[in-house]
Amino acid sequence: MRRQAVSGVVLGLAMTVGSAMPAAANGGDPLERVNRYTHGFNTLLRVHVLTPAARLYVEQVPAEVRQGIGQALANLGEPVTAIAGLAGGEFAVAGNALQRFGINTVLGYGGVRDVARERGLPPRPYGLADAACGWGVPSGPYLVLPVLGPSTLRDAAATFATGLALSQAVGPEVVLGWQTGSSFHGYAEMHRSLDSADAQAIDPYAMQRSAHLQRRALACPGDGALQVAAGMIEEEE
16 A cells, blocks of 8 residues: 555646646757756766776676676565556566566566566566656656766656655665666666767767657657657657
């Protein structure tokens, strides 16, 4: 009951924030000036802190060990996926997440080994932002978050609400440690491709914006329609 109440509260917050934005702003970039400033800050952080740490992590930790760490961190997120699935009415997603968490926690040494995938239960990523999208909450304008990077107003509200709810449930230290570890591991595994893409792009900010909005459009078709209308991404012929 407590988890259902929490999911209702955070979904309501995401819906309220997203719905408060004018429809004309959806998919656009009215916050471009602020976004570019934040993007510049994030770039400095990546170059001077995150990338050197990621290189050290990749060089010193064997690939199979990193894979196990990543799977264990992902396993801790399965209950969150289940709650988001329930909030979005995606009961198959919620059931898959609960089965994965139970199987991998018990048989996979806490998730280090993805036994559930071996048994035909692959991960099905789904978050509160996806639930809000399913309920028709507009994306709001594109937004670059400090450290976290590309997002939208709706997705940022969902991220904040999820973190707040989890902090109240299990403690802020636990949530901060899990989210930091998960984010850093993900960055370490793909930092080379990100650095290469930035180096080749004429405008790294615009490139990241386009890539992020297209990824979200695949997960939330309604977002794609709004972004095409706003001229943020090109409509496929």
